[in-house]
Amino acid sequence: xxxxxxxxxxxxxxxxxxxxxxxxxxxxxxxxxxxxxxxxxxxxxxxxxxxxxxxxxxxxxxxxxxxxxxxxxxxxxxxxxxxxxxxxxxxxxxx
Amino acid sequence: xxxxxxxxxxxxxxxxxxxxxxxxxxxxxxxxxxxxxxxxxxxxxxxxxxxxxxxxxxxxxxxxxxxxxxxxxxxxxxxxxxxxxxxxxxxxxxxxxxxxxxxxxxxxxxxxxxxxxxxxxxxxxxxxxxxxxxxxxxxxxxxxxxxxxxxxxxxxxxxxxxxxxxxxxxxxxxxxxxxxxxxxxxxxxxxxxxxxxxxxxxxxxxxxxxxxxxxxxxxxxxxxxxxxxxxxxxxxxxxxxxxxxxxxxxxxxxxxxxxxxxxxxxxxxxxxxxxxxxxxxxxxxxxxxxxxxxxxxxxxxxxxxxxxxxxxxxxxxxxxxxxxxxxxxxxxxxxxxxxxxxxxxxxxxxxxxxxxxxxxxxxxxxxxxxxxxxxxxxxxxxxxxxxxxxxxxxxxxxxxxxxxxxxxxxxxxxxxxxxxxxxxxxxxxxxxxxxxxxxxxxxxxxxxxxxxxxxxxxxxxxxxxxxxxxxxxxxxxxxxxxxxxxxxxxxxxxx
Numbered sequence: 001x002x003x004x005x006x007x008x009x010x011x012x013x014x015x016x017x018x019x020x021x022x023x024x025x026x027x028x029x030x031x032x033x034x035x036x037x038x039x040x041x042x043x044x045x046x047x048x049x050x051x052x053x054x055x056x057x058x059x060x061x062x063x064x065x066x067x068x069x070x071x072x073x074x075x076x077x078x079x080x081x082x083x084x085x086x087x088x089x090x091x092x093x094x095x
Numbered sequence: 096x097x098x099x100x101x102x103x104x105x106x107x108x109x110x111x112x113x114x115x116x117x118x119x120x121x122x123x124x125x126x127x128x129x130x131x132x133x134x135x136x137x138x139x140x141x142x143x144x145x146x147x148x149x150x151x152x153x154x155x156x157x158x159x160x161x162x163x164x165x166x167x168x169x170x171x172x173x174x175x176x177x178x179x180x181x182x183x184x185x186x187x188x189x190x191x192x193x194x195x196x197x198x199x200x201x202x203x204x205x206x207x208x209x210x211x212x213x214x215x216x217x218x219x220x221x222x223x224x225x226x227x228x229x230x231x232x233x234x235x236x237x238x239x240x241x242x243x244x245x246x247x248x249x250x251x252x253x254x255x256x257x258x259x260x261x262x263x264x265x266x267x268x269x270x271x272x273x274x275x276x277x278x279x280x281x282x283x284x285x286x287x288x289x290x291x292x293x294x295x296x297x298x299x300x301x302x303x304x305x306x307x308x309x310x311x312x313x314x315x316x317x318x319x320x321x322x323x324x325x326x327x328x329x330x331x332x333x334x335x336x337x338x339x340x341x342x343x344x345x346x347x348x349x350x351x352x353x354x355x356x357x358x359x360x361x362x363x364x365x366x367x368x369x370x371x372x373x374x375x376x377x378x379x380x381x382x383x384x385x386x387x388x389x390x391x392x393x394x395x396x397x398x399x400x401x402x403x404x405x406x407x408x409x410x411x412x413x414x415x416x417x418x419x420x421x422x423x424x425x426x427x428x429x430x431x432x433x434x435x436x437x438x439x440x441x442x443x444x445x446x447x448x449x450x451x452x453x454x455x456x457x458x459x460x461x462x463x464x465x466x467x468x469x470x471x472x473x474x475x476x477x478x479x480x481x482x483x484x485x486x487x488x489x490x491x492x493x494x495x496x497x498x499x500x501x502x503x504x505x506x507x508x509x510x511x512x513x514x515x516x517x518x519x520x521x522x523x524x525x526x527x528x529x530x531x532x533x534x535x536x537x538x539x540x541x542x543x544x545x546x547x548x549x550x551x552x553x554x555x556x557x558x559x560x561x562x563x564x565x566x567x568x569x570x571x572x573x574x575x576x577x578x579x580x581x582x583x584x585x586x587x588x589x590x
Contacts, residue, residue, distance in 0.1 A: 015464040018449035051480030055538030075196040079428035
C-alpha cells in the first residue's frame with residue numbers, strides 16, 4: 001500500500017489539519033514509512049480470531065437514566081476562546 | 096532533619112507520624128529544590144501557594160491523628176491530569192491557558208488523602224513520545240549524565256518530567272500515565288520505580304485521553320514500597336469512568352513480605368531481540384539469578400506474538416487518538432487561530448489544529464484517520480484488534496501454565512542523548528517501546544525498577560509483568576528483587 005500526495009491531502013482534510021501543499025510530499029513519505037512498519041501485521045494468521053473489544057472481560061456498568069449534572073453554563077464556557085451571551089461563538093456556518 | 100526532599104514516601108510518612116518533621120518543612124525543601132532546578136525543565140507549572148496551603152492543612156490533620164499514608168507528602172503531577180484552576184495543558188500548545196473547572200479522579204483521590212501538589216510536570220505532547228522531546232515546553236532533561244560526558248540525556252517519555260523530578264529529588268514521588276510504556280521507560284532511564292497497574296485499576300476520568308483502551312495512571316517513586324503506598328491512594332472504583340473496575344483495592348504495602356519462595360518467574364525468549372546491547376542481556380540474567388537465589392523458580396516461556404505488538408499498537412493507539420483528539424476544535428477550550436476574511440468553520444478547525452498540535456501529534460492523528468477510513472478499516476484496524484487478542488492470549492497461556500510473574504528488560508538501551516534520535520524516521524523512536532507496549536495491549540500490570548548501571552554509569556531497569564489485578568504479588572516480587580539488588584546510585588548534581 002503506497003500513499004501518494006493526493007491521499008495524504010485527503011487524510012489531512014479528514015483530520016481537519018491544514019497541511020500546506022509543499023509539505024505533502026514529506027508527509028506522504030512519512031505515512032509510507034509508518035504503514036510499511038504496520039504492514040508486518042499481514043504476516044499473522046488471524047483466521048477465526050475475534051477482534052478485541054474490551055481488554056478486561058467485564059460488562060460495562062449501567063446506571064439509572066436520570067439527570068445527575070447540569071446548570072453549569074459559566075463553568076462550561078469558562079475556557080472557550082470566544083463565548084458570548086451564554087454561547088460558544090464560531091464563524092458563520094451558513095453556506 | 097536535612098535534605099527532606101531526598102526522602103521517599105515511606106520514610107517521610109514515618110517521620111511525619113513520629114513528629115520528626117512537618118509537611119510544611121517537607122514541602123519547603125521540595126520547593127527550594129525545584130527553584131534551583133529549572134535546567135531540568137521538569138516542572139512546567141509550579142504551584143507553591145497551593146502546596147503550602149495543603150501542607151499546612153495536612154499538618155493540622157496529622158496533629159489530629161489517624162491521617163492516611165499520603166497525608167502531607169509533596170508530589171508532582173503530570174501535566175496530563177486535569178487539576179482544578181491550575182494549567183493542565185498536556186504539554187500542547189492547543190491547550191495553552193486551559194484551566195479545568197474540575198479535578199481528575201486520581202488527583203482528587205490523592206488530594207483527599209492529604210497529598211500536597213507541588214506543580215505540573217513536563218511530558219511529551221498528549222503523552223505521544225518516548226523522549227519528552229515532543230513537548231510544547233521543550234524537553235525535560237535527565238538528571239543523570241554519562242560518566243565524563245556532558246551530553247544532556249532524555250529522561251524518557253512520555254512521563255519524562257515526572258521521572259526527572261523524582262530522580263532529582265524535586266518531589267517525593269509523582270504521578271505518571273502509561274499508554275505504551277510512558278511510566279516504565281522513563282523510570283528505567285532515571286533509576287526510579289514506576290508501575291502501570293492493571294487496566295481499570297485507576298480511574299481515567301479527568302486525565303486527558305490519548306488511547307482510551309490503553310491509558311492507565313500509575314505512581315513514579317523512589318522505591319517499590321513507595322509505589323505500593325501511592326498506588327493504593329490513586330486506585331479505586333469510579334462511577335465516572337465506565338471502564339474503572341469495581342474491585343476492592345488491597346493494602347499493597349502490607350503485601351510486601353519479600354518472600355517469593357516457590358514463585359514461578361517466566362523469561363520470555365522473544366524479548367531477546369537482535370542488536371540488544373550486552374549490558375541489557377547481562378542485567379536480565381543477573382535479575383533472573385537474584386530471583387532464583389531468593390527462592391523463585393525461573394522458567395523459559397514463549398510469547399509468540401511479541402514482535403507484532405508494536406505494529407498493532409501503532410494502529411490502535413493512533414486510531415483512538417484520532418477520535419479522542421477530535422475534541423480540540425478551537426471552540427470549547429484551548430487555542431483558536433486567527434482567521435482570514437471569509438474563513439468559515441472548516442478553516443477555523445484546520446488552522447487551529449495545524450497551529451496547536453505538534454508534528455508527532457499531527458502524524459498520529461492522521462495515521463489514525465487513515466487506518467479508520469472507509470476501505471482500510473478491516474485491513475488495518477480490525478486486523479490490529481485481532482492481533483491484540485492473540486497477544487493477550489499469549490500471556491494468558493503463560494499464566495495458565497503456572498507462571499506468576501514475567502521478567503523482561505524495560506528498554507532496549509539506557510537513556511540516549513537529547514536530539515540523538517531526531518532523524519527523519521519516526522519508527523526508530525517507536526522501537527523504544529518494544530518491551531513495554533505488549534502489556535498495555537493485554538491490559539496487564541507492569542513495574543520497572545532499577546537493577547544496575549551500565550559501563551557509562553547510567554541506570555538500567557528491568558520490568559516485571561504480573562497477572563491482572565495481582566499488583567500486590569507483582570510489587571512483592573519487585574520488592575524481593577529490589578532487596579537483592581540494593582540499588583543506591585543517584586545522579587551527581589550538575590543543575
